[in-house]
Amino acid sequence: MNGWNFASIWESVADAQPDRAALIHGNETITWNSFERRSNNLAHHLLKSGCTHQGAVAFYLYNDPVYLELFFACSKASLVHVNTNYRYGPDELVYLWQNADAEAVVFHGSFTTTVSEVRPRTSGVHTWIWVDDDTEPCPPWAIPYTDAVAGGPHERAVGDRGRSGDDLVLLYTGGTTGMPKGVMWRQDDLFVVTDAKNKVPLPVLPDFDANGLSPAAMARVEERAGPVSIPACPLMHGTGLFNALTTVSLGGAIVTMTNRKLDIAEIFSAVERHKVKSIFIVGDAFAKPMLEALDSQPDRWDISSLRVLISSGVMWSSSSKSGLMAHNPKLLCVDTYGSSEAIGIGSSVSSKDGSAKTASFSLSKKSAVITEDGRIVQPGSTEIGRVGVAGRVPLGYFKDPEKTAVTFPTIDGVRYSVPGDFATVEADGTITLLGRGSVCINTGGEKVFPEEVEEALKSHPAVSDAIVVGIPDDRFGQRVAAVVAGPNPPAEAELISFVKSQLAHYKAPRHVLAVPSLERAANGKVDYKHWTRFAERYLSQAPEN
Structure with a gap:
């Protein structure tokens, strides 16, 4: 064979x-x-x-x-x-x-x-x-x-x-x-x-x-x-x-x-019954309900057998990792970074001794951040590039040679898989994910990556979920808008100020809309096109701030 x-x-x-x-x-x-x-x-x-x-x-x-x-x-x-x-x-x-x-x-x-x-x-x-x-x-x-x-x-x-x-x-x-x-x-x-x-x-x-x-x-x-x-x-x-x-x-x-449907009680009951060692989840869409269940009923389940929570696909906040590990000090939270096209780009591991920063990953030996003109981004340079991995990568996309050529380029004789996520490389070699270029917002010539702003919003204790989109703007091309979910979301002005305290002011949303749920798919992902249309319809008559 x-x-x-x-x-x-x-x-x-x-x-x-x-x-x-x-x-x-x-x-x-x-x-x-x-x-x-x-x-x-x-x-x-x-x-x-x-x-x-x-x-x-x-x-x-x-x-x-x-x-x-x-x-x-x-x-x-x-x-x-x-x-x-x-x-x-x-x-x-x-x-x-x-x-x-x-x-x-x-x-x-x-x-x-x-x-x-x-x-x-x-x-x-x-x-x-x-x-x-x-x-x-x-x-x-x-x-x-x-x-x-x-x-x-x-x-x-x-x-x-x-x-x-x-x-x-x-x-x-x-x-x-x-x-x-x-x-x-x-x-x-x-x-x-x-x-x-x-x-x-x-x-x-x-x-x-x-x-x-x-x-x-x-x-x-x-x-x-x-x-x-x-x-x-x-x-x-x-x-x-x-x-x-x-x-x-x-x-x-x-x-x-x-x-x-996601049933946290069934999951933790199975952990206790079968001495489960690991659970595979998709970011906070799973982690937050798990943490809420443990916080509300800390003595209901014996989860001492659980050693690893593994997530991939969407961002996983450091606050929910820390909360889960407080219920099981032996637990490791492993945030793997990859996609259907690129497995093993990077990872971060959080333990009771330290929780990794949200959206921060250590690159694998075969991964790199690559600029638009095909150069490898150097640590601490502040340059933005697309994350890719070499080595064992897919053959390509079935029946689609054009998209295969774009996603799987050969750079300096090495074939990479480059799915489309943008990142910077910190001085210590770790990467900070900025998000997909396909949903990047261009406001007055400045690039805003939605996931960075979403994570800032979700760090507010009253926000359970958030999505950030770009809506048309006559002056700046696009302006930043956010849709948030939570039982009692704070006022728009409070959230805008909260984001400005963490990020450059141009990245803060100009508008914040509250909804009961963002209706994430089973894989934890959210429909950017749907919520962009929602924000455009809702704000079509709203004056600019």
Whole structure:
């Protein structure tokens, strides 16, 4: 086999610890033996149904053991994972599945009505597998998931061309700057860049290679259980999926929640019950409700087993990190900086001995901040550039060579992934994130990065969430406006003054609007276009300050 392949790794782990838990969902526990067997049956079913080598399989699923069983099956059969945002409407689903050349779609019963609507418009899909979730019945044109995993040949499934580290995983981006783009990851690169083979406590090194486990390594797996983790954020996004893949590759167990809305009580109850070691979240959208629950009921749950909270995707305030660590002094808050296109750009680690500054990260050895003319930004120079990472990066965007060329440039002979975030490099080598250039506000020739102002607003004790947008201005081109959420938001003048006490005055919002909620998506991100239109409509008749 050429390079790392998740199926071969996971099969070896299943052989070494067949009776240990692999997947936990409510009162259901699936052992490694059952995990492998069910996934194997599913892989055989997909191949028999006509899925071709590197054919795309769409995962239209909530967090559930089915997600990882299907990923295992696709890896076995050399089929390609295609994540599907379950918040998408019919037109977005059609675009996604047509763009990905999907051959099969696996969907929860809750989506049956929507799938029925889009099915006539997705001519390439020949296999539909329905997953029972006690909602809508299985339609006649679909196959029940229980049938697909119930039986099959005993031999392990392999596609007609065999497995390879070159087999792809497609991860579609959220589309915040346009239609979703499919990021093409080789399995070998994805396994290495998520650092699974170097993480502790990996029970299988140093005899863990691309072909599986040596007898000595298998013996060590039998002696030592892997970590138990909760992906509190959706598996359909990179933060949840990538961290879950790492946990499973370590021989650990993934615990998924039965409540499809954020349920902090269920999460902490699962931590206590299953001695969970790590939780994957997306910034303050998850961290603040967790902290509020612990503050209001500090003795309700035993979270002493919890060692790591891992976040990626959006900014995570130092105040919520400090608050969470006060409830568990052994807890580490690991803020990883990356994206679907660029894993492992940088990180910050906060402990009881010190909390990292919000939006401040240490760069990895293969990362750099790059100016518009292709120079590497030097520490302490105050220059602004885009953050990029070299080494193991995606092949590019599926079917989009033009955007691939922009995001994956070659600089001085080195190929980088440069997703679009701007930053400065401090004198000590750490970077301070400023935000995406695509939402940068230009006011009177000065650049204002919304995320910097948002973090200043969210540091006010009465503001639970904030978004900053640019609205048209006849004199300055754009002016800064903010939309804030909180139970009792302060007056506009107070918040403007509060921001001015922290940042340059031109960065402070000229207007502040209060709403009950910013309606963040499941991945913690917010719709800048929606709130820009909202602010423009609301302020269209407002006089300038």
